[in-house]
Amino acid sequence: MNIRNFCIIAHIDHGKSTLADRMLQFTGAVTDREAREQTLDDMDLERERGITIKASAVSVKHVHNGDDFLLNFIDTPGHVDFHYEVSRALLACEGAILVVDASQGVEAQTVANAYMAIEADLEIIPVINKIDLPSARPEEIALEMEQTLGIPADDCIFTSAKTGQGIGELLAAICDRLPGPKGKTEAKTQALIFDSEYDDYRGVITYFRMMNGKLQVGDRIRMMGTGRVFPIVDIGKFTPKMTSYKQPIEAGEVGYMVANIKTLDDVNIGDTITRDTDPAPEPLPGYREPQQMVFCDFYPSGDTKFDELRDAIDRLHLNDASFTYQPTSSEALGFGFRCGFLGMLHMDIIQERLEREGNVGIVQTAPTVTYEVVKTGAASQNSERVMQITNPSDLPDPSQIAEVREPIVDIEIITPNDCIGDLMRLCETRRGQYVSQTYLSDSRQILKYELPLAEIIFDFYDKLKSITRGYGTMDYNIKGFRKDSLVKMDILINGTPVDALSVIVHKDKADLRGRSLLKRLKEEIDRHMFEIPLQAAIGGKIIARESIKAMRKNVTAKCYGGDVSRKRKLLEKQKKGKERMKRIGTVDIPQEAFMAVLDPG
Numbered sequence: 001m002n003i004r005n006f007c008i009i010a011h012i013d014h015g016k017s018t019l020a021d022r023m024l025q026f027t028g029a030v031t032d033r034e035a036r037e038q039t040l041d042d043m044d045l046e047r048e049r050g051i052t053i054k055a056s057a058v059s060v061k062h063v064h065n066g067d068d069f070l071l072n073f074i075d076t077p078g079h080v081d082f083h084y085e086v087s088r089a090l091l092a093c094e095g096a097i098l099v100v101d102a103s104q105g106v107e108a109q110t111v112a113n114a115y116m117a118i119e120a121d122l123e124i125i126p127v128i129n130k131i132d133l134p135s136a137r138p139e140e141i142a143l144e145m146e147q148t149l150g151i152p153a154d155d156c157i158f159t160s161a162k163t164g165q166g167i168g169e170l171l172a173a174i175c176d177r178l179p180g181p182k183g184k185t186e187a188k189t190q191a192l193i194f195d196s197e198y199d200d201y202r203g204v205i206t207y208f209r210m211m212n213g214k215l216q217v218g219d220r221i222r223m224m225g226t227g228r229v230f231p232i233v234d235i236g237k238f239t240p241k242m243t244s245y246k247q248p249i250e251a252g253e254v255g256y257m258v259a260n261i262k263t264l265d266d267v268n269i270g271d272t273i274t275r276d277t278d279p280a281p282e283p284l285p286g287y288r289e290p291q292q293m294v295f296c297d298f299y300p301s302g303d304t305k306f307d308e309l310r311d312a313i314d315r316l317h318l319n320d321a322s323f324t325y326q327p328t329s330s331e332a333l334g335f336g337f338r339c340g341f342l343g344m345l346h347m348d349i350i351q352e353r354l355e356r357e358g359n360v361g362i363v364q365t366a367p368t369v370t371y372e373v374v375k376t377g378a379a380s381q382n383s384e385r386v387m388q389i390t391n392p393s394d395l396p397d398p399s400q401i402a403e404v405r406e407p408i409v410d411i412e413i414i415t416p417n418d419c420i421g422d423l424m425r426l427c428e429t430r431r432g433q434y435v436s437q438t439y440l441s442d443s444r445q446i447l448k449y450e451l452p453l454a455e456i457i458f459d460f461y462d463k464l465k466s467i468t469r470g471y472g473t474m475d476y477n478i479k480g481f482r483k484d485s486l487v488k489m490d491i492l493i494n495g496t497p498v499d500a501l502s503v504i505v506h507k508d509k510a511d512l513r514g515r516s517l518l519k520r521l522k523e524e525i526d527r528h529m530f531e532i533p534l535q536a537a538i539g540g541k542i543i544a545r546e547s548i549k550a551m552r553k554n555v556t557a558k559c560y561g562g563d564v565s566r567k568r569k570l571l572e573k574q575k576k577g578k579e580r581m582k583r584i585g586t587v588d589i590p591q592e593a594f595m596a597v598l599d600p601g
């Protein structure tokens with residue numbers, strides 16, 4: 001049988017999942033009704049948000065020019081936070097289908113994904129999708145692909161995942177243009193892990209691409225990264241549902257295995273599986289640990305107890321090992337967890353899943369990045385000279401610090417021409433360094449900057465979207481750490497420093513940040529029966545102050561008088577609000593206040 005392993009890569013919403021479904025339907029692997037339910041996006045949250053969070057794999061049979069083909073395709077996540085998963089999924093394939101929306105054209109993640117595919121040495125089939133849309137400009141977009149990515153316009157296949165137009169042609173191109181797998185079944189076993197998931201009953205299910213050798217039920221496998229050994233209890237393929245196989249899965253094939261693995265921590269995406277008794281001499285190249293770049297604390301709020309939060313996080317971690325967590329405590333918020341995420345979207349998803357699936361109330365602190373702190377000679381005599389901190393309140397005393405370094409990213413923005421000035425101003429106010437500006441077509445440009453990660457983790461993307469009226473897109477990659485004048489700013493509420501509100505800021509921006517932060521806090525914290533002073537301080541020196549005036553009369557009584565039902569509604573609303581409230585000293589502080597520190601002013 002001829003095998004073709006390929007992935008589908010695209011910018012978000014350009015129709016990757018819909019196209020995959022349409023191909024399944026075309027090959028008869030799923031019924032029309034099942035196709036409508038979007039087979040590849042399993043998770044509830046994925047469907048609601050309309051995005052693909054985890055990569056999935058499907059195998060289908062297809063007959064082309066009288067020959068039998070087995071097509072294995074891997075659906076990859078399109079968002080910037082999941083770059084690493086995409087890059088590993090690519091290594092499991094020989095070819096990539098690069099999907100571009102015929103009305104939108106090349107976007108930031110189209111470029112990023114295409115480069116990853118080129119780097120992984122994949123054969124690329126360019127696809128211009130959504131040609132049914134009245135605003136579609138397929139020929140123009142094909143030229144844009146040629147100009148920006150060097151992919152010949154003539155190679156493009158035009159499809160509509162909605163109507164099914166062009167799908168037959170695409171399947172033919174997959175069989176004709178993509179190379180078959182090269183690995184050898186007789187060689188020593190090397191299987192690439194490109195995804196994994198946790199199942200309550202079966203434990204971890206590992207998705208792999210057999211590069212060399214073969215494996216079957218009963219074999220003992222070894223994870224080359226961790227050295228851990230497990231017996232295979234089930235192995236099989238996706239057809240498209242998981243189907244057990246008695247016979248071995250051989251080089252070139254894609255499958256899943258269940259091997260009595262209890263936690264996702266034992267299965268690292270990108271790691272190599274080999275045979276315990278006859279191991280390969282070395283793992284497949286290029287594996288690295290996923291890197292958490294954004295950190296925040298979760299504290300229980302409302303009726304939720306610390307233990308309940310811990311159980312919910314433990315359980316969720318079984319499903320997603322790419323976030324980290326460790327117990328922490330804050331004077332202001334009590335006991336909670338310090339968590340690390342791949343990016344902001346990843347953080348939002350974890351928070352939402354905890355509240356929804358774990359049924360817990362959470363107060364979340366403002367996200368921060370990792371800082372590298374170089375200590376002075378004297379301060380580091382008995383400890384490491386360079387330490388990494390992910391929590392501003394862990395920053396040592398200024399007298400012990402030689403320098404503070406922060407993560408810098410290379411950012412690439414694709415934007416309509418007329419927004420370029422505003423975008424450059426945005427990047428400048430965020431301490432950006434200009435790199436380059438190139439034309440993508442007559443009407444759009446690619447703008448490159450170097451920016452501190454800390455300056456983009458909050459509302460940079462929203463600002464970019466509003467400046468470009470929704471047309472701008474961005475992608476970024478961590479470049480490294482760079483030294484700058486960074487200091488810790490403390491916030492005092494009613495005279496008490498609230499550690500969870502401390503932030504690391506650039507020295508030149510501290511005054512401005514301090515003032516705007518206090519203004520935001522003033523808006524978020526309700527009036528109490530007494531006046532509440534708010535202060536911002538650097539190293540004990542107050543740099544800004546505000547105050548929340550005392551309440552004069554009973555507001556509820558005044559506004560709502562005798563109307564009992566309205567009064568009850570108000571009280572219920574207040575109760576709901578209180579679930580995300582924290583009492584510090586004698587002051588009630590809502591969740592929004594903890595996020596206020598993010599406002600760059």
Ligand code: GTP
Binds near residue numbers: 014015079130
């Ligand atoms: P992510 O999973 O978030 O990366 O998105 P995706 O690239 O998988 O996009 P998805 O398949 O979810 O499609 C995005 C939207 O475009 C959906 O509303 C689809 O119904 C729509 N869509 C996809 N293909 C076509 C098409 O050929 N024509 C039209 N008109 N709409 C399409």
